[in-house]
Structure formats: C-alpha cells, structure tokens
Amino acid sequence: MSVTEQPEGGPRRQSRQRNAVLALLDELDGFRSAQDLHALLRERGDSVGLATVYRALQALVDDGQLDVLRSTDGEAAYRRCSSSHHHHLVCRSCGRTVEVADPPVERWAARIAAEHGFVDVQHDVEVFGTCAACAAARA
Amino acid sequence: MSVTEQPEGGPRRQSRQRNAVLALLDELDGFRSAQDLHALLRERGDSVGLATVYRALQALVDDGQLDVLRSTDGEAAYRRCSSSHHHHLVCRSCGRTVEVADPPVERWAARIAAEHGFVDVQHDVEVFGTCAACAAARA
DNA sequence: GTGCTCATGAGAATCATTCTCCCACGCGGA
DNA sequence: TCCGCGTGGGAGAATGATTCTCATGAGCAC
Ligand SMILES: [Mn+2]
Ligand SMILES: [Mn+2]
Ligand SMILES: [Zn+2]
Ligand SMILES: [Zn+2]
Numbered sequence: 068m069s070v071t072e073q074p075e076g077g078p079r080r081q082s083r084q085r086n087a088v089l090a091l092l093d094e095l096d097g098f099r100s101a102q103d104l105h106a107l108l109r110e111r112g113d114s115v116g117l118a119t120v121y122r123a124l125q126a127l128v129d130d131g132q133l134d135v136l137r138s139t140d141g142e143a144a145y146r147r148c149s150s151s152h153h154h155h156l157v158c159r160s161c162g163r164t165v166e167v168a169d170p171p172v173e174r175w176a177a178r179i180a181a182e183h184g185f186v187d188v189q190h191d192v193e194v195f196g197t198c199a200a201c202a203a204a205r206a
Numbered sequence: 207m208s209v210t211e212q213p214e215g216g217p218r219r220q221s222r223q224r225n226a227v228l229a230l231l232d233e234l235d236g237f238r239s240a241q242d243l244h245a246l247l248r249e250r251g252d253s254v255g256l257a258t259v260y261r262a263l264q265a266l267v268d269d270g271q272l273d274v275l276r277s278t279d280g281e282a283a284y285r286r287c288s289s290s291h292h293h294h295l296v297c298r299s300c301g302r303t304v305e306v307a308d309p310p311v312e313r314w315a316a317r318i319a320a321e322h323g324f325v326d327v328q329h330d331v332e333v334f335g336t337c338a339a340c341a342a343a344r345a
Numbered sequence: 346g347t348g349c350t351c352a353t354g355a356g357a358a359t360c361a362t363t364c365t366c367c368c369a370c371g372c373g374g375a
Numbered sequence: 376t377c378c379g380c381g382t383g384g385g386a387g388a389a390t391g392a393t394t395c396t397c398a399t400g401a402g403c404a405c
Binding site (some may be wrong): 255 | 381382383384385386387392393
Binding site (some may be wrong): 079080082084085115116117118119122141 | 351361
C-alpha cells in the first residue's frame with residue numbers, strides 16, 4: 068500500500084537474507100508472524116535485519132508465493148502456500164495448517180454474490196479448530 | 207485481550223458517550239473504524255474521547271452487539287449486526303453490507319473440518335465485491 | 346574489475362490501539 | 376434530595392507492529 072512496488076516483474080536480485088527467509092518458511096508448517104520469523108532467523112545464526120524480513124515477506128506476497136492471515140490481535144502471519152486458489156483449516160493449538168481447495172465453497176460464494184447483484188467478487192474463508200493430534204493430547 | 211474485562215454481565219452504567227457511539231453505528235450501514243467513528247462524532251458535536259470510543263466498541267463487541275472485521279491494513283472496523291450467526295457481503299466501493307445467513311456454508315465448514323479430524327471448529331467467511339449500484343454508477 | 350542499482354540495516358517515524366491516572370458523574374441507598 | 380461508592384471518561388503517554396530514511400554494502404551486467 069505504501070511500500071514502493073516493483074513496477075515490473077523484473078528479475079529480483081539474489082541475496083542471502085531473502086533466501087534465508089524463504090528457506091525458513093519452507094521448513095515451517097503453520098502461519099508465522101514477521102517478528103517470529105525474525106527471531107527464529109536470529110536464533111539460528113542467519114541473522115537478518117527486521118526491516119529486511121518485512122521487505123522479503125512483502126515481495127514474496129506480491130509474487131504470490133506466500134499467503135497472509137491477519138490474526139485478531141492485528142498481527143500479520145505468513146505461510147508458504149501453493150499458488151492455486153485455496154483456503155485454510157488451521158489448528159488453534161499447534162498451528163498445523165491444511166490447505167483446502169473445494170469447489171462447493173467457491174460456488175457458494177459466487178451464488179451469494181450473484182443473488183445480491185454483486186460483481187467482481189472475492190472471498191476470504193478460514194476455518195479454525197483443534198486438530199486430531201492436539202485433541203488427543205489434551206484428553 | 208489485555209483490556210480489563212467486566213467479570214460479570216452486571217448492568218452497565220448509562221452514559222452520553224456510549225449512547226452516542228451506539229446511535230451512530232445504528233445510522234451507518236457499513237463497517238467503520240474506531241478512528242472514523244471518533245471523527246464522525248466530533249464533527250456532529252457529540253464529541254467523545256478516542257479512548258472512550260475504543261472502550262465503548264470493545265464493550266459492545268463483548269456484548270455481541272457488534273461485529274468486527276480486520277481489513278488488510280490491520281485496522282479494525284465495526285458494524286451493528288444481528289446477534290445470530292451470519293457472514294457478510296461487503297461492497298468494496300461504498301461499504302454497503304449485506305448479512306448472509308446460509309446453511310450450505312455452515313455445512314461446508316463442518317464437513318471440511320470433520321474430514322480432517324478437526325474439532326471445536328469455527329469459521330470466518332467474508333465476501334467482497336462491487337454492489338449493483340456502484341457497478342451501474344461506474345459504467 | 347568497475348560501475349550502476351538495488352538491497353540491507355539501524356534507528357527514527359508512523360499509526361492504531363491500549364494504558365495510566367486522576368477527575369466526573371451515574372446510581373443506589375439514606 | 377443528598378452522599379458516597381465505584382465505574383466511566385478524558386488527555387496524553389506508552390506500546391508494538393510496520394514502514395520509512397538514508398548511508399553503506401553487495402549482486403550482476405559489461
Ligand atoms: Mn475460495
Ligand atoms: Mn458461518
Ligand atoms: Zn494441532
Ligand atoms: Zn457499493
């Protein structure tokens with residue numbers, strides 16, 4: 068929104084920092100905040116400036132390589148996801164995330180919009196719960 | 207999350223400020239940020255402190271009288287909504303909002319969760335688009 | 346290797362939201 | 376109506392995530 072955007076999809080310059088951020092995201096399963104990622108990188112020695120972490124995440128989001136989720140406390144969380152359209156089923160307890168691509172919900176959203184005369188529609192759908200493993204562990 | 211919560215649902219004390227916030231929300235159709243509401247109140251003369259606006263909104267949310275939406279820029283937006291479970295169809299252009307209560311999407315969310323062994327599920331579903339009026343005006 | 350750019354990092358700046366602290370007022374009881 | 380208690384309000388400071396500034400460092404094309 069206010070970050071300087073790369074006008075063209077020109078080749079992005081390579082850097083240790085950007086690679087480190089992407090590599091870390093590849094190892095993690097759930098959504099993580101920029102602050103968390105920064106702390107993790109620092110712990111493992113691949114130290115990267117905080118501003119750089121934000122810039123790398125922003126760039127990856129623009130490239131469609133990351134999904135962003137805004138938690139209720141306003142913090143943004145990022146995750147490496149498949150590039151095709153999907154939604155998420157997220158475990159509140161351990162963060163385990165399942166990507167869900169299911170035609171019915173797509174049709175549902177389109178139908179609801181059409182019934183009310185809305186066009187250019189888009190939808191946000193996230194499902195939160197407790198995964199089987201966490202439910203078992205809690206018992 | 208960190209605001210002091212009223213432990214019991216005891217009767218809330220009456221006040222001009224709280225009433226003004228609620229009255230304003232009743233007149234508005236779409237989701238509005240706390241900052242916006244504060245500015246609107248100030249304009250109309252019903253001046254209320256910013257912190258008080260936040261406190262009033264928080265209280266109303268706790269009472270289930272308001273719905274909150276987090277926009278992509280991280281700002282929270284509030285709207286007076288019916289108390290029963292529903293989702294929203296929001297016009298990106300004018301903010302007009304339609305409440306949608308539709309069994310199919312509820313069943314969909316439950317099914318997806320069940321298929322993956324998740325329990326205690328909950329879902330966030332919002333549909334954004336351009337309403338008929340705005341689409342016509344743009345043409 | 347040189348040079349042109351873009352990337353980085355430290356810290357300042359932003360901005361929404363929350364907290365502190367003290368004062369004012371709603372409200373129930375006398 | 377008058378008091379007193381305790382909650383609600385206001386102003387401004389504090390917080391915390393995110394973004395910006397700007398001087399410096401490092402890809403990459405030649
Ligand atoms: Mn979808
Ligand atoms: Mn629902
Ligand atoms: Zn889990
Ligand atoms: Zn509209």
